[in-house]
Amino acid sequence: MDRVDDDRVTRRRVGDAEARRANRGWWDADADDYQAEHGAFLGDVDFVWCPEGLREADARLLGDVAGRRVLEVGCGAAACAxxxxxxxxRPVAFDLSAGMLRHAAHAAATTGVRVPLVQADALALPFADAAFDIACTAFGAIPFVDDSAALMAEVHRVLRPGGRWVFSVTHPxxxxFLDDPGEGGLVATHSYFDRSPYVEQDSHGVATYVEQxxxxxxxxxxxxxxGFRLLDLVEPEWPAGHDGTWGQWSPLRGRLFPGxxxxxxxxPA
Incomplete structure (x- = not known):
């Protein structure tokens, strides 16, 4: 989702290795700024599904979690876990970024709520078959891998039969539109059917951030x-009184179309 008038932003094919290297470097470098900007909204011990502010405490999309083994995929600072x-x-949280896991460890120390943290690749999960009852992620991992179908297969592998997999992503x-929270973000500029990744790159053309x-x-x-069965597709509406802006999410756009x-x-069991 293009940012405004930057010659280091493009749409081009990016392989899995380049995407992994770029995004691991990006999140390691950006972890401090990301938490400084968004940490208060996300909370230290909270489960927020999206910039619209939908919380698991209200939505209960995961069902009954008490006593369940839960895997948080692409956990960031692991507030959800x-x-x-x-x-x-009984959650386990993993992320590719050591920078984000550093914040997860810090928050565990300050809140006293400790969960197992694992540095891992979502395309090669270091967990046994049927190890978890539930898997979830709020904007983690899925948008940043080239082969998201393989990620779905890995999550399916580590879930027990009857297990639930719930994830949020930017609405396709x-x-x-441009990645603009203002009026510039109300004008269609790209084909919905163009799957070319959004890429930020350095002056040598090396990808530094990739989103699929x-x-x-x-x-x-x-x-x-x-092998999954779709139970629901939730498109959270922008709530009244929510005046915050998060990147390209804003009240202006949120009132008109889903983010x-x-x-x-x-x-299936």
């Missing part, structure tokens, strides 16, 4: 192909 622990779950229709686009149909085919898609799925 700590919230799950407070609800009686947002890729039609998939259509709603793509996501459903990935899930069905991995987040939350997929609620399960592995």
């Amino acid at each position: 700590r919230w799950l622990a407070r609800q009686g779950a 229709m947002r890729w039609i 686009h998939r259509t709603l149909g793509d996501r459903i085919r990935e899930l069905v192909g991995a 987040t898609a939350v997929f609620v799925t399960e592995k």
